Amino acid sequence: MNKVDVKDIDKKWQDFWSSNKNSFKNTDKKKKFYCLEMFPYPSGKIHMGHVRNYAIGDVLARYKTLQGFNVLHPMGWDSFGMPAENAARENNLDPKEWTQKNIATMKRQLHSLGLSIDWDLEISTCDPNYYKHQQSLFIDMYNKGLVVRKETYVNWDPVEQTVLANEQVINGKGWRSNAIVERKKLSQWFFNISKFSEELLEDLKLLTEWPEKVKLMQKNWIGKSVGCEIDFEIDGQEKVKIFTTRPDTIFGATFLAVSVDHPICKNFSNKDNFLKFKNKASQVGTTEEAIANAEKIGYDTGFRAKHPFIKNKSIPVYVANFILMDYGTGAIFGCPAHDQRDYDFAKKYKIEIIKVVEPKENHEIVADNKAFDGDGIIINSTFLNGLNISDAKDKIIFEIEKKKIGKRKISYRLKDWGISRQRYWGCPIPMIYLKNGKIVPVDKSELPIMLPSDVDLNSKGNPLENHPNWKKTKYKKTGEDAIRETDTLDTFVDSSWYFIRFCSPKLKDKPFDEKSLSYWMPVDQYIGGVEHAILHLLYSRFFMRAIKFNDENIKIKEPFKGLFTQGMVCHETYKNKKGSWLSPEEIKDFKKSEITVGPPEAMSKSKKNVVDPESMIKIYGADAVRWFMLSDSPPDRDIQWSNDGVAAAHKFVQRVWSLNEKAINRKNVKSLEEERKKFLTAINKYLFKITGFIEKFQLNVAIASFYEAIRLMEEYVNKPVENKDFLQSQASLMKAIMPFIPHISCECLSKIEGKDFYSKIKWPGIEKSLLTDENVVIVVQINGKKRGLISAKKDISEVDVIREAQKINNVEKNLRNKKITKKIFVKNKIINFIIK
RNA sequence: GCCCUCGUGGUGAAAUGGUAGACACAAAGGACUUAAAAUCCUUGCCCGCAAGGGAGUGACAGUUCGAGUCUGUCCGAGGGCACCA
Secondary structure, three states: OOOOOHHHHHHHHHHHHOOOOOOOOOOOOOOOOEEEEOOOOOOOOHHHHHHHHHHHHHHHHHHHHOOOEEEEOOEEEEOOOOHHHHHHHHOOOOOOHHHHHHHHHHHHHOOOOOOOOOOHHHOOOOOHHHHHHHHHHHHHHHHHOOOEEEEEEEEEOOOOEEEOOOOHEEEEEEOOOOOOOEEEEEEEEEHHHHHHHHHHHHHHHHHHEEOHHHHHHHHHHHHHEEEEEEEEEEEOOEEEEEEOOOOOHHOOOOOOEOOOOHHHHHHHEEEEEEEEHHHHHHOOOHHHHHHHOOOOOOEEEEEEOOOOOOOOOEEEEEEOOOOOOOOOOOOOEHHHHHHHHHHHHHHHHHOOOOOOOEEEOOOOOOOOOOOOOOEEEOOOOOHHHOOOEEEHHHHHHHHHHOOOOEEEEEEEEOOOOOOOOOOEEEEEEEEEEEEOOOEEEEOHHOOOOOOOOOOOOOOOOHHOOOOOOOOEEEEOOOOOOEEEOOOOOHHHHOOOOHHHHHHOOOOOOOOOOOOHHHHHOOEEEEEHHHHHHHHHHHHHHHHHHHHHOOOOOOOOOOOOOOEEEOOOOOEEEEOOOOEEEEOOHHHHHHOHHEEHHHHHHOOOOOOOOOOOHHHHHHHHHHHHEEEEEEOOOOOOOEEEEHHHHHHHHHHHHHHHHHHHHHHHHHOOOOOHHHHHHHHHHHHHHHHHHHOOOOHOOHHHHHHHHHHHHHHHHHHHHHOOOOHHHHHHHHHHHHHHHOOOOHHHHHHHHHHHOOOOOOHHHHOOOOOOOHHOOOEEEEEEEEEOOOEEEEEEOOOOOHHHHHHHHHOOOOHHHHHHHOOEEEEEEEEEOEEEEEEE
């Protein structure tokens, strides 16, 4: 068999696509489709994860294009961030040069995958032409009150020497550096994302094309809880406001607990024993277990709080290590009988325990050493007695509000988004500090506030702060001297609106043009890793709302209509006898016995289980790499890289080519009507199924159908079907397979339909009348067990089926001397005899 | 601890409540060949020379004429949240 050189074909069609763009942008008549894959951080080279992400996206983009949609399929670079700064420091380079070099490499590599990306729309977040508009948006948001400055305890990453947002702290460690995060009190800029807490939660319901998993994660992250605030009076002190979701258990309250950062602690701020306690309370481990099982400790303030509903009763006030200042009010009432934490605490400090909820039925046995937090009936609670929990809540809140000692209150776990970073390689925050202490935005005419290129990255601290004169400026309105903000924006800000910029990436004076935005947004299909389920996706949802808040002409709330989260690319791991990781390349130099093979894990540099996409493309061609990435697993599940797999994909590409050669050189034969119909029906059915599978993102199943279809074609090369029908079927299949393996299929199509086929190419039409077979296979069951099959004309009657079924040896044998009590007949599917 | 998802051959996986294992990888056997490569075909657990039969989708129950699919309980793996009051 003749082999085709896929490298030549790859290059030929990549060049062709570069110079023959399907430029149907801005034709408002057509229905639009905005297909977007998460843009990459330009770290150096693309990895297999990118290949999978962009292969999936490209199938969809090309498919929708063939379907006649006006497709927006752009690409850009998330190009600000720490690695550039680190690399620059290590190699004494300019972060900009390092970044641009990486972008050039990765762009070349993406190009070699044959992606249908419109590179005219390329953007890069470290480009002043991009961040200029980000600064402008920031100023708009500041003016609308969506940017606030607060002094708070922040998460300080000692390795990156910067502040992290709550979302960026994972198990007490920095999300990138993995360093234990410290607490620091600093003045910082925040986006007021919590203003939209309720909306961000409520509108998850609108996202019908998002994975449930991601919506759930966001819901949990926003963490809404409904309860109330209650003021407790304390002799000689200000009232302490507590938050609770269980006001119904107020009669079981036997102590008050506050956070170590609570204002009431000022009373002891210079007492030795309190400082000792505070110190001990902050010493929590960083492992998950340590946090979960941390011992509950308290400091008795000596104060007594008046119980608001029990006359002459007072309860002790403790400072406790398990109360967080930044949730609710930083204070609670403890009800040990019905909250496990309170119970543990009460046991330790010998605090009274009063049961106020009786389990509804005796089914629930309450263990002696456990708090009961299930449903039940209120007891020991005067006017609440006999009510269920829900009614008791309503009643007590009513009483609390009547007494004016508190009110109904909803708390969210979601905090404002801290965006100040003490870094160089990020977007400068366009604010200035005046001599009189005021902080104001710079005049928009001065944008962009550019990063200086002459910075010293080697000294400690913030490079912009250390720069000799960058921060010295003048306030345009008054001409007075001023100092620039030297913090830069969290790089998650950059990626929170890039999908909007793609709608009008070249626009000079504004971040976006309303008309283009309204036409293209929302993104119809967004594709990326599930690791961004909270951070990036929540921030983007916030940004879309902020933009809408700034500009009432914008009607779009949700940026991403459809979301698809693809699985990771895994590979076996290898270790040598010393226990150090080996790459798949390196193991070739070892004997089998010298290597320990580990289970497949996500490809990572640290475990060295990576395969370089570029070298694979060089060996097998772009089509084979794409085909394999899509064929082995459902796109939302992890896939395991295998060299055999990609080699098989390469063979398939060759098979497609060779089939096409046979099709072109086939001798014409006269059709046998029966064969012709069988053939066309089968091909038509495959096309129909494949369309459905692509729509449902079952790309691996679509691929299985292609295997079957191609095999059928191979069979029919020598069967009595006319060339016209055969070639037309081949062309249809090549069009349908084009989104997957565009190079070879375009080559094949150009041979069948001539050079200018590409300008007319369309998704193959499906002939509905050819979707049903004339013959069906009916399953014969006895008591639900398969005993035989019947081939018959479609819509065969029950009587005929029964007669045919009884002719089958195996069926006859099993029915002999048995009484048939029931027959279940499902047309064209099944006959089931029930016998005794 | 709470919440979610998933358990199907040696492997990755298919399967609107209706023929379990499509499609692919690996393995074994065979065809072609002087030989190899390439290509193609067959097999797949148990009984049987075979025709055929039996078991079978993590376990146990249930609903149904019929369950991988629906319900319940349990076991196992993965993920998210985690002192959130």
